[in-house]
Each structure stands twice: as structure tokens, then as C-alpha cells.
Amino acid sequence: MAVKPLPTPLRAIDVMLDAPVIPVIVLNDVAHAVPLARALVAGGIRMLEVTLRTPQALACIEAIAREVPEAVAGAGTLRSAADAQAAFNAGARxxxxxxxxxxxxxxxxxxxxxxxPGVATGSEIMAAMADGLTELKFFPALQAGGTAMLKAWYGPFGDIRFCPTGGVSPANAADFLALPNVACVGGSWLTPADAVAAGDWGRIEALAREASQLKRG
Structure with a gap:
């Protein structure tokens, strides 16, 4: 199957609509970065959020960007302008x-x-909107109200597209994706820590393939 080319420059909505799930990835070993990325891409997931939660995260992003051109390496847990610059320098897109x-x-x-950007309240949505952002991460999704909150937001913020992340799992992902204001979800279940540690890339590819087949509303 031909891979859909990505627009240049890449936009937030392109990231959100590429697949139903963006994997939230925590990597402790740079040696795992490339085979993990290849497994996810083989399963149909190429937008990869590598969180800046470990000392190795930037090196992992750099390795994916350099060695897995089919993947689109992204950086999660950005908290400052310095984080954004470091992620960009490492090759995050x-x-x-x-x-x-x-x-x-x-x-x-x-x-x-x-x-x-992550939002959990109406005021945070409005602050992001004031700066021209209309594609937002709803975080932590389950703890901040889940699907009920997204349904309530659809009235005043019907022009905003969300990526719920935090507490999203195979058990509830379809419920989130059925909502008209949800473009995709973020989840860590595609890259279980035990599978990554064991190098079980076949399991991760299978999880990615299942996730890539989830239907949006």
C-alpha cells in the first residue's frame, strides 16, 4: 500500500489526522528507538511522540529522525521554549x-x-485560541472529564479539534474517537514497557496495526 505523502510544512492537523492514535512513547535506551519506530511504522503508525521524560529522549528522537525516514518523530512533554528548541535541533517535526x-x-x-498543547479547561482553550491554535491535546483526558467534558465543549468550542490523552486505552479509545471534535487520541498502550524492554517488536507492530484500524466518528 502506498504511503500518503505529507504536506510541507507539516501542520498540527496533519499530525492528528494521519492515524487514529499517536503513541506516547517513553524510552530509556537509545538502542530501542530505531527498532521501535520501525515496528510502529510497519503497523501503520508513523506520528511518534517521544516524551522528554528521560535523559535519552533527545538522542532517541535524533536516531529515529536519522534512521527511520518513514516515521515522523515528535517530542512530547515540551514545557519551555528551550525544550522546543532542543527537540527541533534533535530532528522533531x-x-x-x-x-x-x-x-x-x-x-x-x-x-x-x-x-x-495540553488543555483541561475552557480558559486554557481560549488562551490557545487567542494565539491562533485550534488543534489541542485534552490532557489528562480521563481525569479532566473524559468524553462528557468533550461533549460539553463541543457547543462553545465546536471549531476546535482535540487529541485526548491520559487514561485513553483500547477499552475507551473508540468512545473518544466517535466524538465529532476528536481527531485522534494519544496513548501509551502501543508501546508497553515490558515489550520495549524485551525487544518484542512483533507485539508492538501488532498493537500498532490494531490501533491504525480504529474508526473515527
Missing amino acids: FGVSPGYTSALGQACRDLQLPLL
Whole structure:
């Protein structure tokens, strides 16, 4: 099957619509980065959020960007302009953050780095909208109200597209994806820590393939 080419420059909505799930990846060993990325791509998932939660994260992004051209390496847990710059320098092509500040938004605009900023309240949505952002991460999704909150937001924020992340699993992903204001979901279940540690790339490919077949509303 031919791989759909990505637009240049890449936009946040392109990241969200490429597949139903963006994997939230925590890597502790650079040696795992490339085979993990290849397994996810083989399963139909190429937008890869590598979280900046470990000392090896930037090196992992750099390795994926250099050695797996079919993947689109992104950086999660961006909290500052310095994080955005470091991620960009490592080869990240999009960023994801747990919250939002105008300083982070400006840094990503300056770098032309698409950003999915985390929001959990109406005021945070409006702050992101004021800076021109309309594709947002709903985080932590389950703890902040889940599908009920997204349904409530659809009235006043019907023009915003969300990527719910945090507590999303195979058990509830379809419920989120059925909503008209959800473009995709983020989840860590595609890359279980035990599978990564064991190098069980076949299991991860299978999980990615299942996730890539999830239907949107």
C-alpha cells in the first residue's frame, strides 16, 4: 500500500489526522528507538511522540529522525521554549505539551514546529485560541472529564479539534474517537514497557496495526 505523502510544512492537523492514535512513547535506551519506530511504522503508525521524560529522549528522537525516514518523530512533554528548541535541533517535526504558555507557542511558531498543547479547561482553550491554535491535546483526558467534558465543549468550542490523552486505552479509545471534535487520541498502550524492554517488536507492530484500524466518528 502506498504511503500518503505529507504536506510541507507539516501542520498540527496533519499530525492528528494521519492515524487514529499517536503513541506516547517513553524510552530509556537509545538502542530501542530505531527498532521501535520501525515496528510502529510497519503497523501503520508513523506520528511518534517521544516524551522528554528521560535523559535519552533527545538522542532517541535524533536516531529515529536519522534512521527511520518513514516515521515522523515528535517530542512530547515540551514545557519551555528551550525544550522546543532542543527537540527541533534533535530532528522533531512536531511537539506536544502537557499545558500551554504563550512563550511556548511563540517558540514553536518561530521554529515552524507544529504544536499540540495540553488543555483541561475552557480558559486554557481560549488562551490557545487567542494565539491562533485550534488543534489541542485534552490532557489528562480521563481525569479532566473524559468524553462528557468533550461533549460539553463541543457547543462553545465546536471549531476546535482535540487529541485526548491520559487514561485513553483500547477499552475507551473508540468512545473518544466517535466524538465529532476528536481527531485522534494519544496513548501509551502501543508501546508497553515490558515489550520495549524485551525487544518484542512483533507485539508492538501488532498493537500498532490494531490501533491504525480504529474508526473515527
